[in-house]
Amino acid sequence: MNIDFTGRKVLITGSTSGIGFAAAQGFLAAGADVVINGRKDERVSLAMERLGAGSRVFGFAGDLGTADDCDRLIDEHPAFDIVINNIGIYGLQDFFETPDSEWDRFFQTNVMSGVRVSRAYAPGMAERGWGRIVFVSSESALNIPHDMIHYGFTKTSQLSISRGLAKRLAGTGVTVNSVLPGPTLSEGVSQMLQSEVERTGESLEAVAKSFIKSHRSSSIIQRASSVEEVANMILYISSNQASATTGAALRVDGGVVETIA
Known part of the structure; x- marks a missing residue:
């Protein structure tokens, strides 16, 4: 299978690191023009340097x-062929200690x-007869974490929007799908596990594997996914080859969610 994005313009929100950055690398390698996004100019500039794709990579610094x-993004970039809604925040907090302001902050950012x-x-994509919209959700959309209910709620919301928007765009040539990563060894997770790495002297991969066994025991692969493994699904579902898949929630969760569907 030869996935080629030559001539396609791609937006990846929240893409200065982690899954978004890995997706940017994949899209660029397949010939796309890519706009990456982060909140701070410094982070965006550093990510652009790391990507090193010359005239085919652009940056937008702003809190989406x-x-x-x-609105500023839309003014600067009026059209995209592919939109990857990847920006997201997460954090442990008990339901009874989560104020309205946190629920709203998570909702505004993630949803x-x-x-x-x-x-x-999407309207421009429909007019041109081709487009891809992908929401990067989470297995937490289905397997709501008791200690991050506010986060799980936003990820479930993404599935509703993705499915509904796919139906709204029926017959236009624009597909809308969600990708549901499971535990993934991103920069954020690596930082979370760093204290245990220092305490035990074990490798990050080994500590992550122990974490999965303790906290996501239903995992079938029994390890954390890599950001590249998640990005591979994002690239496929954005390709011409995935034209018959829309309104779907595609899991890259290592089998964590207990379902046969």
């Missing part, structure tokens, strides 16, 4: 959890960023 920065961006770019 705000309407103002979404409304994708709503605003998709609402802006």
